[in-house]
Every structure is written in structure tokens, then in C-alpha cells.
Amino acid sequence: MIAFCFKRLLWMLLTLWIVFTVSFFLMRAVPGGPFDSERVLEPEIERLLQKRYNLDKSLAEQYWIELSNFSRGDFGHSFKLTDYSVNEVIAQGLPISITLGTFALVFALVLGLFAGIISAVYRGTWGDFMLMLVATIGVALPNFVVAGICIILFVFMIPIFPAAGWGNFSQLVLPAFCLGAPYAAYVARIVRTSMLDVLSQDHIRTARAKGVGPVRVVIVHALRGALLPVVSFLGPAVAGILTGSLVVEQVFAIPGMGSHFVQAAIARDYTLAMGLVMLYTVLLYSMNWLVDLSYAVLDPRVKLN
Amino acid sequence: MPANSRHLIGSFILLALLAGVTKALFFNSSLPPADFTFVNESEIKSLDPAIVTGSPENRIINAVFEGLTKLHPETLKPIPGLAKSWDISDDLLTYTFHMREEARWTDGSPVVATDIHYSMRRFLGPRTAAEYAYQAWYIKNAHNYSLGAKGIRAGDPVEVELNLPVDAINTWRGEIVHAKLLAVEQKSESDDQRVFVVEIDGKPVRYRPVDDEHAAENKPPANTRWCRQVLLDFREVGIEVIDPLTLRITLENPTPYFLNLMGFYPLFPVNQKCIETFGSPQWAKPENIVTNGPFNVEFRRIRDRIRLRKSGTYWNRDTIRLNVIDALSVDAVTTSLNMYMTDTADWVTEAPGPALRILRQQQPPRNDLNPAPFLSTYFYLLNTARKPLDDIRVRRALSLALDRKEITSKILAAGEVPALGFVPPGITGYESQQTAGYDPEEARRLLAEAGYPEGKGFPRLDILYNTHEMHQTIAEVIRKQWQRELGISISTRNEEWATYLASQRQMKYNISRRGWVGDYADPNTFLDMFVTDSEQNSTGWSNAEYDRLIAATGKEANPAVRMQLFQQAEKILLDELPILPIYFYTSKNMVKPYVRGFYNNVQDFHPLWAIWIDRESGETNEFMRTKGQP
Numbered sequence: 045m046i047a048f049c050f051k052r053l054l055w056m057l058l059t060l061w062i063v064f065t066v067s068f069f070l071m072r073a074v075p076g077g078p079f080d081s082e083r084v085l086e087p088e089i090e091r092l093l094q095k096r097y098n099l100d101k102s103l104a105e106q107y108w109i110e111l112s113n114f115s116r117g118d119f120g121h122s123f124k125l126t127d128y129s130v131n132e133v134i135a136q137g138l139p140i141s142i143t144l145g146t147f148a149l150v151f152a153l154v155l156g157l158f159a160g161i162i163s164a165v166y167r168g169t170w171g172d173f174m175l176m177l178v179a180t181i182g183v184a185l186p187n188f189v190v191a192g193i194c195i196i197l198f199v200f201m202i203p204i205f206p207a208a209g210w211g212n213f214s215q216l217v218l219p220a221f222c223l224g225a226p227y228a229a230y231v232a233r234i235v236r237t238s239m240l241d242v243l244s245q246d247h248i249r250t251a252r253a254k255g256v257g258p259v260r261v262v263i264v265h266a267l268r269g270a271l272l273p274v275v276s277f278l279g280p281a282v283a284g285i286l287t288g289s290l291v292v293e294q295v296f297a298i299p300g301m302g303s304h305f306v307q308a309a310i311a312r313d314y315t316l317a318m319g320l321v322m323l324y325t326v327l328l329y330s331m332n333w334l335v336d337l338s339y340a341v342l343d344p345r346v347k348l349n
Numbered sequence: 350m351p352a353n354s355r356h357l358i359g360s361f362i363l364l365a366l367l368a369g370v371t372k373a374l375f376f377n378s379s380l381p382p383a384d385f386t387f388v389n390e391s392e393i394k395s396l397d398p399a400i401v402t403g404s405p406e407n408r409i410i411n412a413v414f415e416g417l418t419k420l421h422p423e424t425l426k427p428i429p430g431l432a433k434s435w436d437i438s439d440d441l442l443t444y445t446f447h448m449r450e451e452a453r454w455t456d457g458s459p460v461v462a463t464d465i466h467y468s469m470r471r472f473l474g475p476r477t478a479a480e481y482a483y484q485a486w487y488i489k490n491a492h493n494y495s496l497g498a499k500g501i502r503a504g505d506p507v508e509v510e511l512n513l514p515v516d517a518i519n520t521w522r523g524e525i526v527h528a529k530l531l532a533v534e535q536k537s538e539s540d541d542q543r544v545f546v547v548e549i550d551g552k553p554v555r556y557r558p559v560d561d562e563h564a565a566e567n568k569p570p571a572n573t574r575w576c577r578q579v580l581l582d583f584r585e586v587g588i589e590v591i592d593p594l595t596l597r598i599t600l601e602n603p604t605p606y607f608l609n610l611m612g613f614y615p616l617f618p619v620n621q622k623c624i625e626t627f628g629s630p631q632w633a634k635p636e637n638i639v640t641n642g643p644f645n646v647e648f649r650r651i652r653d654r655i656r657l658r659k660s661g662t663y664w665n666r667d668t669i670r671l672n673v674i675d676a677l678s679v680d681a682v683t684t685s686l687n688m689y690m691t692d693t694a695d696w697v698t699e700a701p702g703p704a705l706r707i708l709r710q711q712q713p714p715r716n717d718l719n720p721a722p723f724l725s726t727y728f729y730l731l732n733t734a735r736k737p738l739d740d741i742r743v744r745r746a747l748s749l750a751l752d753r754k755e756i757t758s759k760i761l762a763a764g765e766v767p768a769l770g771f772v773p774p775g776i777t778g779y780e781s782q783q784t785a786g787y788d789p790e791e792a793r794r795l796l797a798e799a800g801y802p803e804g805k806g807f808p809r810l811d812i813l814y815n816t817h818e819m820h821q822t823i824a825e826v827i828r829k830q831w832q833r834e835l836g837i838s839i840s841t842r843n844e845e846w847a848t849y850l851a852s853q854r855q856m857k858y859n860i861s862r863r864g865w866v867g868d869y870a871d872p873n874t875f876l877d878m879f880v881t882d883s884e885q886n887s888t889g890w891s892n893a894e895y896d897r898l899i900a901a902t903g904k905e906a907n908p909a910v911r912m913q914l915f916q917q918a919e920k921i922l923l924d925e926l927p928i929l930p931i932y933f934y935t936s937k938n939m940v941k942p943y944v945r946g947f948y949n950n951v952q953d954f955h956p957l958w959a960i961w962i963d964r965e966s967g968e969t970n971e972f973m974r975t976k977g978q979p
Contacts, residue, residue, distance in 0.1 A: 076847025082864070083402065084854055084884040085480055088496055092478035126395040127630045128651060136651045199691060207687035208679065210653055211380055297679040297688070299652035307391070307652070307680060312847050 045340075049333075056329050063325045064114060064318070068107055071314055078123045078312040097123065110318070119319040124311045130319035133304055138323070140210060141300035144220055144293070145285045151224035152281065156231025157274075163232065164239030164270075165262055175232065182229030187288055191222040191295045208297040219296040223288055227281045234277055238270040245269075279335035283328050383656065383675035384962055385944070387696035388685040392652045392678040396633040398617040399472045399479045404698070409676060410614040412644045412657055412957040417446050417465065417596075418612040422959035423948040423971070425870060427608035431460055431618070431641070432596075441603035441906050446611075448594040453662040454620050456639045462596040468618040469588050475578065481615035484868070487604045489587030497580055498533075498543060498558070505530045506582040507547060509556050512564035512575050518628040523577050528554070530579070545579045603906045606869045613869070617642075643669045643958040652678045657957070670961035686939075695941045695962075696955075702819055705937060706762035716942045719973050720763040720935040721949035724773050724867035726875070727765075729812070729827075729860050729929040730853070734889035737808065738859065742799040744926040748784055749792035750834035751827065757932050760822050768930035772875045772919055775951040778912050779872050784923040784930070789834040796835055804836030811840045814862035815849040823931070824862065853887050861887075864934070870951055872915040873902065879922055890927030940972045949975040 079085060079093050094100045098109055113120055119130035159179065163172040182190075198218060199207045205218045242248065243266050251265045286301075293302035301320060308316040393406045398414055411419075417435075418427035432446040452460040469488075472479050475497035486492040493500030501507055507530045511523040528547035534555075536542045545556045556576040557569065564575040587599030600607060610616060623639035624632045631637060635646040643666070644657040657674040660666060677694060679685040682701040689697040700708065700718070708718055731738045731747070738744060753767035766774075769783040785791070793803070801807040812828065814820035824841040831839055839860075844852060853861050865885075867874040878885040880896045898918040905911040922928070936953040946959040948971050963970075 074848065075851040076849075077851070080847050080850040080854070081402065081480075082850070084887070086483050086884060088475075088499065089478060089480055089482055092475050092497075093480070096478055121630070124394055125392060125651065126397070126400065127633045127649075133651055195687060199687065203691065206693060207691045208684045209677070209688065209693060294681050295684060297677070297681065297684045299650060299678070303652050303680070310846060 052333050056326070056333075059329060060322060060325055063321060064111065065107075067318055067321045068110060069103075071312070071317060072103065072106075074312075076312055078314060080312070114318075114322065119322075120315040122308075122313055122316040124308070124313040124316065130316050133316060134301070134319060134323060137299060137301045137304050140298060141286070141289055141293070141302060144216065144223065144289055144298060144300060145282070147216055147220035148224035148227070148285050148289075149278075149282065151221055152227035152231055152285075153274075155224070155228035157235055159228070159232040160235025161239060161262060161267065163236040164243065167236075167240060172236075176236070179229040179232045182225050183233070185226070186291075187222050187226060188291045188295055190225050191219070191292060194218050194222055195295075208295075210298050210300075215296075219292050219298060222295075223285055223292045226288075227285065230277065230281070231274055234273050235270060238273045239266060242266045242269040275338060276335065278338075279332050282331045286324065286327055286331075381673075383673040384671050385673075385696075385957075385960060386675040386677060386694050388679045388688060388694050388698060389655070389676035390678070390685075390698060391680055393655070395630065396638060396646065397630070398614050398619060399468075399477055399481075401615070402480050405676075405678075407614050407954070408957065409655060409657075410617060411642070412674070413638075413640045413642045413646055414614070414617040414619070415452075415642045415663075416612050416614070416617040417448070418608050420609065420612045420954065420956070422946065422956050423950055423975070425609070425950050425952055425954065427612050430612060431465075432611075435608070441605075442600050444598045444600070444607065445591070446596045446598070448596065449664060450594060451664040452641060453664060454639050454641050455645055455660060455662050456620070456623070457662065458622075459593075460618065460641050461593045462590040463593070464618045464621065465596050466588055466590050467621045469616070470583050470586075471619070471624075472616065473586070475580070479615060484610055484613060485616060487600050487602065487607060487610070489599045489601050490581060490585045491587070492601075494581045494583060494586050497578060498545075501530055501533075501579065501581050503530055503532050506585060507545070507579050508582045509545070509547060509579050510577040512559070512561050512577050515561050515565050517561070518625060520624045520627075520629050520632070527582055527584075544573060545576075547579070602903045604903075605908060605911070606871045606873075609869045644674065647673075652680075654678065669958055671957065674957060689939055695944055696947070697939050699937045700939050702762045708939075709762060709764075716969070716973055717939050719949060719975070720937055721975065722766055722773065722775060722933055722935050722951075723949075723953040724775060724870060724874075724951050725865060725934040725953075726768055726771055726773055727823075727862075727864050727931045727934060728768070728771065729931065730858070730863050730888050731927055731929065732856055732859050732861075732889060733927050734856060735859060737799065737801070738810075740799050741925055742795040743801075744929075745785075746792040746795040746799070746835060747831065748926050748929050749786075749788045749795070750831055751929060751931070752787050752830055753931055754787070755830070756823055756826055760819070760826060761932065763935045763937050765935050766933045768932045769923075770919065771922055771928065771930050772872045772915075773867070773933045773951075776870050776872060778908060780912075780916055782916055782919040782923050784926065792834055796837075801837070804838075807835075807837040809838055809840060810859040811842045812860045812862070813842050813844065813849065813852060813858040815846050816843045820862050827931075856887055856889060860929075863928075866934075867952065872912070872919070873899075876915055876918050876922070879927065886927075888927040890925065892921055892925060895921045938972070940970070942970055942973070944972070945970050947972045 079090055091100070098106055121129050122133055125133060159175045163175045166172050195207060198205045206215050209215050248261060248266055251261050256265070289300060290302035290306055293300045294306060304316065305320045308320060389408055390405045393409055394401050396409065396413070398410045401410065415430045417430055417432040419430040421428050431448050431452050433449040434447045436445045448460070448462060454460055469485065471477055473482055473485055473491050473495045475495060482495050486495065507528055509526040509528060511526065513521055513523045526549065528549045531546045531548050531553055534544040534546060543558065546553050547556060555573045556579060557573050558578050559575050561577070569575050589597040591597055618641065620639035623637065627637045635648050638646060643660055643663045645660045647656040647658045649655050655676040657676065659669050659672045663669065679688065682699055685694065685697045686700050686704055688694045708715055731744055733739050757765045757767050769786055770781045772779065772781055774781050796804065812824045814824050821841070821843060828839045828841055831837055852858050865875060865878065877883060877899055879890065880886065880899050881891040895918050898914050902911050902914045905914060936949060940947050943962055943964045945961050945963045947955050
């Protein structure tokens with residue numbers, strides 16, 4: 045186990061270096077720089093700005109300076125939010141995105157499990173049909189469309205939630221739901237399939253034969269077995285929710301990582317964009333790592349390595 | 350581990366996570382509401398007036414700092430700010446400002462002439478790299494000071510800034526040595542190799558500029574000393590402190606809008622003590638910053654909000670009626686409209702086009718929407734360095750075949766005005782010039798004359814625009830109009846913002862969409878864009894007579910003659926058409942009926958200090974009273 049973790053750590057460092065290098069050169073290969081604006085700068089002023097941010101140096105020199113700063117954990121100052129360092133932006137944005145992501149995940153799991161179990165138990169009924177129809181639509185609709193529909197329904201027609209912003213619980217509900225909805229749909233379909241599979245197995249028949257109540261059969265005996273595929277889906281789901289929040293955060297004006305990332309990319313804020321790319325890399329990598337570890341814990345047949 | 354305990358642990362972790370998260374949320378929710386909340390578009394770049402540009406920054410900096418003058422919220426005429434009065438010399442070159450005694454910084458110290466002097470030097474200094482520095486180049490010798498080493502010649506009085514230790518606070522200036530420049534030794538073209546020979550007490554001394562790190566680690570070559578930079582002596586720049594409350598500014602040329610510039614946010618004074626205590630950018634943190642304006646910065650949350658609170662030290666605090674203001678940072682226009690509609694915001698600066706169309710048709714007419722023209726133009730650049738756009742007849746044909754009314758009436762929603770000229774109407778004393786309007790007959794004749802009868806043989810040009818629904822629709826309509834009237838086929842090409850700017854700048858386009866908003870109410874802010882060496886002129890067009898006229902306006906003291914020179918210049922521009930004006934923008938503010946002191950004006954500028962909330966009187970507010978578009 046320790047050897048496995050150590051090896052993964054080494055791979056992570058390598059991944060980070062590759063991601064850094066590719067992002068560094070891609071960012072600078074795209075036309076347009078951080079100082080381009082509608083009003084073209086006077087050449088003298090532009091030269092001074094470039095000098096200040098080391099952009100007057102050769103690409104190799106810049107790469108080396110940046111890489112050595114990053115390896116020390118110094119992400120530098122944002123180009124476009126000059127009052128803040130990249131670390132400060134992340135320190136403010138990350139907790140917000142994590143809060144949003146956690147609630148989205150809870151929505152996805154609660155709704156998905158509930159719908160999946162009901163569908164499986166009452167398979168073939170119109171209830172099953174309706175739930176799976178909704179789930180299929182949920183998978184197909186991107187979250188910004190869900191967001192639009194939710195805003196019309198729950199902000200304007202039935203005004204129970206605020207339109208946007210961040211700060212209290214009611215502002216969290218809609219974005220978390222929109223972010224979680226497609227994953228709820230996935231979870232529902234996964235749970236239904238694996239439930240149906242488990243429900244037809246021998247140990248369930250045995251339990252029923254022994255006179256165990258129908259609720260207990262489903263919740264205790266069947267669900268446990270049906271959960272494994274859901275756990276393996278959690279890795280991609282967490283990744284998806286993290287990156288999916290780019291759009292939802294924009295629509296609901298939430299000051300999380302997603303908003304910062306989109307704006308940094310548009311404005312060619314090299315340092316902030318790079319800091320966020322690296323952070324996303326670490327997050328996604330760690331999530332996959334945790335999922336691998338959890339396999340080993342949940343299913344003794346899985347061997348690490 | 351038995352399965353049950355595994356589940357138990359899992360649930361515990363989940364619960365703990367949720368509890369922590371919820372606690373964090375409810376901790377935040379205790380924020381008391383503001384008196385006035387508005388959507389300030391994007392997150393501001395900085396609170397440092399010297400280094401920012403852009404409207405969101407303008408709104409905040411105008412609320413927390415104050416300059417020598419400020420602009421009247423309705424007429425935009427300069428009114429007394431830090432200066433209670435001023436004298437202008439007869440040649441219009443010297444301005445003497447008398448500052449008010451009661452002006453205070455938030456740390457309690459008085460705002461004096463040396464503060465302005467310090468701030469202007471900082472603003473112009475090359476190490477500050479102020480993007481708007483050119484707005485102060487009207488001051489005598491300011492341009493040469495800004496240029497650093499490039500602004501000095503042998504014989505000039507210079508100031509040598511000596512190096513500081515590497516760990517010195519980054520806003521400190523090194524020791525200044527005043528001297529006379531004897532010569533610049535330059536082995537190669539590269540800047541690093543320069544050595545400045547200056548005369549100090551009759552002896553020549555050689556200085557070589559390097560950064561502090563280099564100076565600390567290396568010994569200078571023989572007979573040479575290290576320094577940070579060599580600049581024109583700032584005492585040569587036309588800013589002079591007469592006494593603590595009197596400041597004299599001397600200009601290069603009579604500049605009629607100079608008083609407006611002193612009320613323009615990049616030139617606002619900053620607090621030297623604060624900047625030198627904390628260094629940059631820490632001094633601009635809400636807990637450190639020292640300001641002198643009507644409001645203080647209470648806190649900032651990145652891409653969420655800036656909370657402003659009425660200042661207890663502002664000299665004119667009795668007239669400020671808002672106590673707490675929230676400036677929200679919302680990038681999506683639809684989201685900001687949603688916030689306005691659900692009463693989260695009291696003012697949105699831009700309602701999205703499609704929604705605006707519906708809102709303007711409502712009956713009875715809305716009492717919170719009143720689009721009004723302001724100084725800004727939507728136009729197309731023509732790359733005159735490329736064939737066939739180098740042919741004036743082709744450019745004229747393209748303009749004549751444009752049905753601008755179709756665009757403003759069918760596509761645009763806020764009552765935008767078709768533009769036949771480049772300088773928008775609304776500048777006092779200026780008579781707008783016009784190019785010929787829609788005339789397809791004449792357009793076809795000109796195109797045939799240029800060698801493309803009925804569009805035959807005309808190359809397939811493209812229209813470049815930055816990715817935006819509205820620009821795309823306009824480009825499509827124009828494409829169809831040209832196809833219909835001239836028989837030429839044009840394609841459209843969209844690029845994301847920064848890429849589009851780069852293409853435009855490097856002239857990698859045929860026809861490109863462009864917009865321009867005036868910085869001040871004077872034709873110069875539009876017309877000086879197209880002089881030959883302007884950075885903004887990315888059309889390749891050059892006209893000696895045009896350049897001469899624009900240069901002459903700078904020296905002209907008589908306002909009427911000056912305006913005539915501008916009119917002649919615009920006439921040339923519209924005759925040769927390196928650009929195709931399309932329409933003049935209108936403002937798209939939505940302001941709640943209880944918001945008072947908010948006026949429509951020609952720069953779409955709405956200072957927060959003038960605003961108050963009045964939910965009782967039921968009077969029509971100033972915003973709806975000012976004349977808008979039908």
C-alpha cells in the first residue's frame with residue numbers, strides 16, 4: 045500500500061511537470077497577450093509592462109523562471125487581478141468550489157440512489173418508465189440548459205430562490221442542483237442496472253424465503269452489493285463536477301475556481317491560469333488515486349498495482 | 350474491517366464534511382445588506398489608480414479617491430474637488446490650483462500639494478508602467494520623463510536613481526542624484542549595455558542601470574557605478590509645489606480638456622506613506638489602503654463584491670447620502686439582469702440586447718429603462734494595405750451600399766443611432782461631419798469604375814469580429830447587404846477576444862469590427878486615433894493633411910478655430926473612409942425608480958457620490974427625466 049502511494053506520488057510529480065510544460069507553451073502559442081486591450085498601449089508603456097512581468101525575456105528563460113517559482117510553491121501574482129497573488133485567489137475560490145461540489149455530489153447521490161432503487165424495485169411500471177425518461181433527459185442535457193430552466197422555474201415563476209450570488213444557503217441550492225443533476229441521472233441508471241442484477245441473485249431469494257421484509261431485503265441485502273459500481277463512478281463524477289462548475293459558476297455568478305479559470309483564460313492571465321491548471325491537475329489526480337484506494341478497501345479481490 | 354463499520358466511517362466523513370461546509374456558509378450569511386447594490390461588471394484589476402483602465406475600475410476608484418477636480422454627474426463639467434479653485438494663465442498653459450484645507454486622508458493627515466506631486470511622479474515614472482500615462486503627457490516634459498532613458502539627450506538635466514538593497518520595500522525610490530547628462534555610451538542596440546556619463550560637481554561619472562539584484566551581487570566595472578535608472582530630472586516636468594496648498598501645472602500646449610483630465614481617475618493622488626510602508630500590491634489591500642474619497646473600501650471578495658462604506662474623514666461627507674454600497678462582480682450580462690429583476694441589484698450597467706428589445710416594448714413603458722446616446726462609435730476598420738481595399742472607390746462603394754438603418758432598427762434594441770460620421774454627436778461646439786448615406790446605385794457605379802462591375806472578380810474578403818452574438822448578426826446582415834447591392838461575396842470570421850485584438854493589431858484582417866468609447870468630451874479622443882503613427886490606427890491609412898490638422902489642433906488656443914480644424918480632419922477621414930462608421934452606441938443602464946442622483950450623460954459615467962435612495966417621495970428620478978431615445 046505504501047509503495048503504491050509512493051509510486052503514485054512520483055507519477056503525480058511527472059504529470060504535473062508535463063502539464064506545466066504543455067500549458068506554458070500552449071498559453072504563449074495562442075495569439076494575443078495579457079496586455080492586449082481594445083486601446084492599444086503606447087509602445088514604451090507596453091515594453092515596461094513586459095519587462096516587469098519578464099515577458100521581454102526569451103521563452104526558454106521565462107519557462108525556467110516560472111518552473112523554478114512553481115516548484116517552490118510560489119505561483120506569483122495574477123496579471124489581471126494585480127492586488128492578489130495566485131495563492132490568495134485560490135484560497136478564496138477553492139472553499140467555495142468545494143462547498144458547491146460537495147452539495148452537488150450529495151444531490152447526485154441522494155436523488156440518483158432514490159430514483160434508481162425505486163425504478164429497480166418497480167421495474168416495468170410507468171413510474172420506472174418516467175424516472176428513467178427523466179434520467180435519460182438529465183444525462184443528455186448540459187448543465188447550463190438545466191440552469192436556464194431552473195432559473196425560469198424557481199427564480200421567476202415560483203420565486204423561492206435567488207437568481208445568483210454567493211453567501212447563504214438559499215443561493216447554493218439551485219447551482220448545486222444544476223451541477224449535480226446530470227450525475228444524479230447517471231447514478232440512477234447505474235443503481236437501477238446493478239440493483240436488477242443483484243435482486244435476481246440467489247442470496248436475495250434466500251433472504252426472501254427466510255421471511256425478511258421487502259424493505260429490508262432491498263436496503264440491507266441488495267443495496268450493499270449494488271453500490272460498488274456507484275463508488276467507481278464517483279471518481280469521474282467528482283472530476284466532472286469540478287470541471288463542470290466552470291459553466292454553472294458563471295451562470296450563477298459564484299466566485300469559485302470555475303469563474304476565475306474562465307476569466308483568466310479569456311484575459312490571458314498567464315500566472316492565474318497556470319496556477320489553476322496545476323490545481324485542477326492535483327485535484328483530479330488525487331481523486332482518481334482515492335478511488336483506486338477505495339476499490340482495494342471495498343473489494344478485497346482488487347489488488348493494488 | 351467489517352462492512353458495517355466501513356459504512357459507519359464513510360457516513361461520519363460525509364457528515365463532518367457537510368457540517369463544516371454548512372458552518373462556513375452560515376458564517377458568511379451574516380452580512381448585513383447594503384443601501385445600494387449595483388453590478389460592476391468584471392472584477393477590478395486593482396485599487397491602485399495609476400495602473401488601471403476600464404469602467405469597473407473607474408466606478409470604484411472614483412468612489413474611494415478624489416482628484417483636484419471631479420466631474421459633475423450630469424454635465425460632466427469639471428467642478429472643484431481637492432482644489433477649491435484654480436487660475437488659468439492667459440496663454441492657457443499654466444494652471445494654478447488652490448487646494449482646500451479641510452481635505453483629509455483616511456489616516457487623518459491633510460491632503461497637500463506634495464501628495465499630488467508625489468502621485469504624478471509615480472504615475473509618470475517608468476517603473477510604475479501606468480497604462481494611462483499618456484493622459485498626463487500634456488504636462489510639460491512629462492512625456493520625456495515617462496520615456497526613461499529614451500527621453501533624454503546629452504545636455505539634459507537628469508536624475509540618477511541609485512540602487513536599493515534587494516530586501517527593500519518595492520515601492521521605495523533609491524537615492525536621487527541630480528546631474529547633467531554628458532553622453533550616452535552604447536556598445537550595442539540592447540538597452541542593458543548603456544552607460545550614462547553625467548556631470549556631478551564638474552566631474553564626469555559613469556552610471557550603468559541594472560536591477561537591484563544584479564547590483565547587490567556584482568561589482569561594477571572600473572570607473573562605473575550601478576544605478577537603477579537615469580531619467581529626465583523631474584524638476585523639469587511642469588508640476589511645481591508653490592506652498593502646501595498651492596500647486597502649479599504647466600502644459601506643453603493649451604489643452605481645453607485638461608481640467609477634465611484632473612478629474613480622470615488614473616491621475617488621482619495616492620498616499621505616499623501608505624505605499625511606502627506596505628509596498629506594492631499590499632498597500633492596496635482593504636486593511637492597509639489609505640484613501641481620500643467619499644467612500645472607504647470595507648472589504649473585497651474576489652469576483653464576488655467590493656463593499657464600500659461612507660468615509661468619516663471625507664471633507665464633503667455631509668453631502669454623501671449612501672452609507673454602504675455593494676459593487677458586485679458579475680461577468681454574464683444575463684445573470685446581472687436576473688439579479689436586477691429579482692431586486693438583488695439596484696443598477697445594472699448593461700442589459701443584454703435580446704431582453705432589452707422585449708423590455709422596451711412593454712406597455713406601459715418601464716420606469717427604469719432610458720437608453721441614451723453617449724460618446725462611442727461602432728465601426729468597421731478597412732485594411733487599406735490590402736487589395737482591393739487600398740482603392741478609395743471600393744471603400745466608398747462599401748460604405749454607400751451599407752443600409753445602416755436596417756441594422757439599427759431590425760437588429761439593435763436600444764435605439765442606437767445610425768452613424769454616418771465618426772465623432773458622435775453630443776460634444777459642445779463640435780459639428781459632426783457626415784459621409785454619404787445609403788446609395789446602392791452610386792455604390793455599383795464606383796465598384797464598376799474600380800474594375801469590379803457587378804462584383805465580378807472581387808476577391809472573397811472576410812469580416813473579422815470578436816465572438817459575440819450581436820457582432821455576428823451585424824456582420825451577417827452587412828454581408829448580405831453587400832451581396833445584394835454589389836454582388837460581392839464576403840465571408841465572416843470570428844475570433845475570441847485576445848486573438849481578435851492581436852489579429853487587428855498585426856493587421857491580419859480585411860475588414861474588422863471595432864468600437865471606441867471617448868475618454869473625454871472632445872473630438873480629439875476619437876480623431877487622434879487615425880493619425881499616421883497612432884497605435885490605434887491599424888488600417889494602414891495615412892494622410893499628411895489629416896496629420897497636420899490634428900497636430901494643429903494641439904497648438905490652437907482659440908476653441909472655435911480648434912473645433913473647425915477637427916471638423917476639417919473628420920471630413921478627410923469620412924472622405925477617404927479607412928473606416929466605415931455603422932452606429933453610435935446608446936447606454937443600456939437599468940436603474941430602479943427609487944435611485945436618485947443618477948443622470949444619463951455623454952460618457953455613460955455615473956459617480957456613486959451623487960447617488961441617493963428615495964423610496965418615499967415617488968418623484969420621477971433624474972435618470973428617467975433626462976432625455977433618452979424615443
